[in-house]
Amino acid sequence: AQKITQTQPGMFVQEKEAVTLDCTYDTSDPSYGLFWYKQPSSGEMIFLIYQGSYDQQNATEGRYSLNFQKARKSANLVISASQLGDSAMYFCAMRGANTGNQFYFGTGTSLTVIP
């Protein structure tokens, strides 16, 4: 069974500071992908970053980086230099090689950037 856990229902960060959003997962698949999506109040899901289970290096995309610790089964999202526009819901998701096309989503973390 696949499971994604996000333990932080809400987070606050000062503008220009860095913030880490936690995500842990559980899977029996030997190969899997981990994703982070941003959902602003408008509702659209915006793809941020991807990490493959066999990738040797942590993924980075601009101000987003993924702190991937395979042994701990964690895939935390780090947002550097937070901006007011970063205020949104953030969802961690996983797709396993043996689960077809299905994504499993965490419960989300609401991030608020304070000016």
Place this chain on the structure above:
Amino acid sequence: GAVVSQHPSWVICKSGTSVKIECRSLDFQATTMFWYRQFPKQSLMLMATSNEGSKATYEQGVEKDKFLINHASLTLSTLTVTSAHPEDSSFYICSARDLSGGVKDTQYFGPGTRLTVL
């Protein structure tokens, strides 16, 4: 990234009527599309997997006769909520996999459709 559109973006209907929501992949072909439902302040719940040219695969607890899915082409999937009731009011989001060479296995989401049933 790839673009997925949804129409309409919001709809209000009377109880008992049917509502059709369209999901289109605009710049890539999608043999598989997904339909999710999201309640306020909650995560996305997968309703069904829509496969081009074949029947959709529904998740446990989702009534296939109530939520009709048609995936007639490689760029279009439709979700029809039949005989809608107030409890069907929700945010419905579709997504599609782009296998054209971008980030592996990424699903791209439509902007969502907010359904309100009076």
